Amino acid sequence: MDNSLLRINNLSSGYGDFQALFDVSFCLEKNSVLGLVGANGAGKTTLFKSILGLLPREKSMIQFQRQDIGHLSANKLAGLGIAMVPEGRRLFSSLSVYENLQIAADYGRKGYWTIERVFELFPILAEKQKMPSLSLSGGQQQMVAIGRALVANPEVILFDELSLGLAPTVVNDVYAAMPSIIESGISAILVEQDIERVRKISKNLVCMREGKIVLSGAASQFTKEQLTTAYFGE
Amino acid sequence: MILKSLPKKQIRVFLVLTLITIILASAPWWVSRADIRLLGEFYSFLALAVLWNLLAGYTGLISVGQQAFVGVGGYAMFIVTAKLGISPFLSVPISMLAAALIAGVFAPLLFRLNGAHFAIGTWVAAETISLCFFMVPELGGGAGMSLPTDVVKSIASSRAMREMTIYWLMLGLGLGTIFAVYALLLSKTGLAxxxxxxxxxxxxxxxxxxxxxxxxxxxxxxxxTGAIGAVIFFQKLRISPESAFSLNDWTIIIIFIVVIGGIGKLEGAIVGTIVFFILRETLADYGVVYLIVLGVFAIIIMMFSRKGIWGMFEEKFKRSLLPVTREP
Incomplete structure (x- = not known):
């Protein structure tokens, strides 16, 4: 039985004349986490931008629930159920924590995740809901970014550099929420620099280098050495 | 229904705005005719500033071509009243439609541009539209035309009544724009x-x-903006491409108002309009010096408070006249 939710088929893309992705193919299964690792410049963020339609791609290069979606814009993809937690959070700086979540509730899909449920997941946000979003610490801002994506009730969340710039204890807090998110029926692609952490949480793993996939398969089948070699090259 | 769904402080704002509207609506009975004209002009600049602020400060569309819609609105009013014999009051919604139509034609082209290119694009579009009116002899070409006496009299039979009617129209547009934009900012679309x-x-x-x-x-x-253009030229009674599509009068001054008041804040446009009118009425007799003072004032504000006078006040006192914050 085909359990695929999001399928990337020979995706090639880039910035103008510069090609950054070369025939990238993989599949995200339903109710699972796919870890995407690679050094800086490997093409991970470019891949997310291509999926979201911020960079050129062809219709059949991306399939969601077996439908071609490579021609759709970011707002239409959000309607289908693809959300993103972008690198650097990108919160709405003039809005409060509550308003950042409210806008996702207004424009997103209806479902299990509500603002109240996000506050249960991250109780600190309930305490700080009236505060300007940018007055929060980096970890709390990351929680707002995750909460904002959740309130839109997506099928898939693309997490870009979830732990970037956060203290290790804060990263633990953020990752502690992941099981609840996956249990609610959301699948995720997780871009992360920390190979060990991503290997533990992911069902499948993809390693990229210089815009190409150099290793992919079940996360449990790879040793740390294999991953390190794929990550940095020979 | 709408009021019921709003927090108390926002209901208070709507009630205060309504009270201000009622007080100002009675102004023709306790203000001189010269001041009525001045207030009418104030409302039109206020509405233009609030609208430009909505466009630039909230939507991110920095347009320097808004004079196009003032001009189209003004000319549409002249055409439908003087040439087609339609009531001046009906000409206001028709002017709105005309301006919306022109915007609808240019928008798909302009929206291909971003930032500074968009700004220049809007300016070029406005100049193009202005030149089109220069070339129509039926509308007086470059010399323009006056509103025929019978049309002027159809607004109201006496001069005093006509001035009052135009005043109320301008008041309606000025404060109506604030009401509408405030309601918009409180809505789902406003948050977006x-x-x-x-x-x-x-x-x-x-x-x-x-x-x-x-x-x-x-x-x-x-x-x-088209509706405001129509009412502005009710008051002026004469139109020409130069006056209708004036970059200085309908865009540069409006940008000045919003920048000194505080871009991206509804209160900024209101404060900016008040400050501009105080400066103008105080310095108008000094000729060129007036413009130099305006320029220097704008530069000082931009250097020391990028958020404008209102932004400075809000930061210091943590107060908002027209709060748009949503609370759980």
Whole structure:
């Protein structure tokens, strides 16, 4: 039985004349986490931008629930159920924590995740809901970014550099929420620099280098050495 | 129903605005005729400033071509009243439609541009429209035309009554624009506009249609600007391409008002209009010096408070006259 939710088929893309992705193919299964690792410049963020339609791609290069979606814009993809937690959070700086979540509730899909449920997941946000979003610490801002994506009730969340710039204890807090998110029926692609952490949480793993996939398969089948070699090259 | 769903402080704002409207509506009975004209002009600048602020400060569309819609609105009023014999009061919604239509034609082209290119594009579009009116001899060409006496008299039979009618129209448009924009900012769309201003990509990835939102705002602002244009030329009684499409009168001054008042804040446009009128009425007799003072004032404000006078006040006193914050 085909359990695929999001399928990337020979995706090639880039910035103008510069090609950054070369025939990238993989599949995200339903109710699972796919870890995407690679050094800086490997093409991970470019891949997310291509999926979201911020960079050129062809219709059949991306399939969601077996439908071609490579021609759709970011707002239409959000309607289908693809959300993103972008690198650097990108919160709405003039809005409060509550308003950042409210806008996702207004424009997103209806479902299990509500603002109240996000506050249960991250109780600190309930305490700080009236505060300007940018007055929060980096970890709390990351929680707002995750909460904002959740309130839109997506099928898939693309997490870009979830732990970037956060203290290790804060990263633990953020990752502690992941099981609840996956249990609610959301699948995720997780871009992360920390190979060990991503290997533990992911069902499948993809390693990229210089815009190409150099290793992919079940996360449990790879040793740390294999991953390190794929990550940095020979 | 709408009031019921609003927090108390926002209901208070609407009630205060209504009270101010009632007081100002009675002004013709206790203010001199010269001051009535001045107040009418104030309301028109206020409305233009609030609309430009909505466009630039909330939607991120920095237009320097809004004079196009003032001009189209003014000319549409002249055409339908003087040439087609339609009631001057009906000409206001027709002017709105005309301005919206022109905006609808240019928007798909202009929206291919961003930032400074968009700004220049709007300016070029406005100049093109202005030149088109220069070439129509039936509308007086470059010399323009006057509103025929019978049309002027159809507004109201006596001069005093006509001035009062125009005053009320301007008051309605000025404060009506504030009411409408405030209500918009309190709505779901208002929150989307603020999100879009802060981060377009993040807003789009939540399902907000950036192009459609900007397009609708651009058309709505153009339509409202067209209505204001029609009423401005009710008061002026004469129109020419130069006066109708004046970059200085309908855009540069408006940008000045919003920048000194505080861009991206509804209160900024109001404070800016008050400050501009105080400066203008105080310095108008000094000729060129007046313009130099305006320029220097704008530079000082931009250097020391990028958020304008209102931004400075808000930061210091943590107070908002027209709060748009949503609370749980």
């Amino acid at each position: 506009l603020m999100a879009l201003r802060d981060n377009e990509i993040a807003a789009a990835s939540l399902g907000i249609n950036i192009w459609k939102t900007k397009f609708v705002m651009y058309i709505a602002v153009a339509a409202a």
